[in-house]
Amino acid sequence: MYSKIIRDALIITIMKSKHFIKNPLSFIVIAAFPLIFNFAILWLSGYKSLVNAFSGTMILMIAFSGLTIVAQGINSERKNRTLSLYITSPIHPLSYGLGVALSSLLQSILNIILTIAIYILFTGEIRNIVGVNIFLLIPVFILTWLICITNGLLLVSLIRNWQIINIITSFLPFLYMFLSPIYYSYKYLPYYLYLLVYMVPLTPCVIAMKSILDNDLSNIWINLSVAIFYVLLFLLLTIKKVQWREK
């Protein structure tokens, strides 16, 4: 049974990935915003905010593609009743969710490779940073992706109105961008604001990534644990709320 779930998920991943092979522009558009925004910060700070810009770009790349592809993709398939074709096929809902999620990961990886390549072109420092902590960055990327896709899946499970989902998923990455401590240090926040910021699901990933880039691994495991907690929470809520067959 599990092999069928994975087989079907991979078929759906290929189906969904053909979207950005056909429309490379959509892939570039999703990548462009975080890239341009963070390069502006990098340039304005005279290359001093390298860590902020790099972590910001990475996190936002995954957040934008994860939330957009998962939530808006499923939403538009539900609106066009294309989802009926999947529901009436003998596939497990998990295959569909996983297939959509993996296609967003594929796109995120392409975006990340693009970002790293550009950074390496601009600065020599990046090679040292990534070289030292590359193996710790990978779980952070994966957790960030998992938070975003489970968050997207939860949204489409909770909300049936396609217009509301479109508005929320367009707005949410910006909210995450400014509320999670990408462009400022959480260490200087008053306690109540620190709590508020920590309630943003991307915050533990951002802090973990900055810690890795700063070579300060003292609190990384706490943040990774909190990120795992968010993933499990979103996943459990999604399983509870999802309606593959309409009731």
Add this chain to the structure above:
Amino acid sequence: MIKYDYLFIKTTTVIEVDYAIKAINLTKIYSNNVIGNDKVNLKIKYGENFSLLGPNGAGKTTFVRMVSTELLPTSGRLTVLGYDVVKNPMSVRKNIGVVPQEGLPVMDLTVYDHIYYFSRLRGLAKNDAKSATIRAIRELDLVDVRNRYVGGLSGGLKKRVLLATAIVHEPRLLILDEPTTGLDPAARRKLWNYLEKVKKEGTTILMTTHYVEEAERLSDRIAIINRGKILVCDRPENLVLKSKYLYRVKIYGKRKIDANNIVSFIKSFNLAFKEENDSIIVLLKDIDEKIIVELIRFVRKWGLKILISSTPLEDIYLEIIGDKNVFENY
């Protein structure tokens, strides 16, 4: 049916094999308290081409969506190909092909990829899927557009892609929700011919439509549904007999009809009638020689023509669903 799973534990699956679709007191009430289907009882035989005919919002799509396991019933029982749709939806899905109403295909795939990938999702192995895809493309006359993206196709071609996707795995039950809505007459005829061919191969077809002509031509049996209830279910030729008026007499002619004169004449016989453009339709419960002779005399006197025919199914359909316009002057 008794079978053994991989641990050799005896398991029992109850499969009701007498009907392809069996609905008993099937009811669907939506969360906003709208009744989609109200105690629907239907039995559709294997190999039958069955049509659900009804106006917009009658409950046709609700029924079809429950049969295709997309929508859960509120109460009652529904078995499809012997499997309970609530308890065993996967077994149902393996054996059905569905063309949803107003459903769009995946726009960013080519025609070939669309049919191929869905055949893989329906369990076909790579090579089987390839040959089945090529066969479906040929059968639905999609060879010229096989490498084009679905998003760039016309509405009729998109419908054909959906149909090819539905039949690629040779389902035992084909479910078509208003398959010809939005198609031009030529495309509609092509689709009808194809469905007739599929039926000859033994596939059970459940179709919804609001075109009476389509239901009459393609169906072994028709169920007329309105406000969630099945009003009548029978063979098309038997449905005609269910009308209050079996015959219609059309009075027409080049000379302008003096409506008042005719109406007073018809009323003297206490007959139902309706006015249509340049003609008057008189509705008869049966062939009454006396009335026919009088009508012929009357039209000759006024230099008009008369045409006697059996009541078309469309009128009977409107009569059954309670459309008051059918006999507005009665």
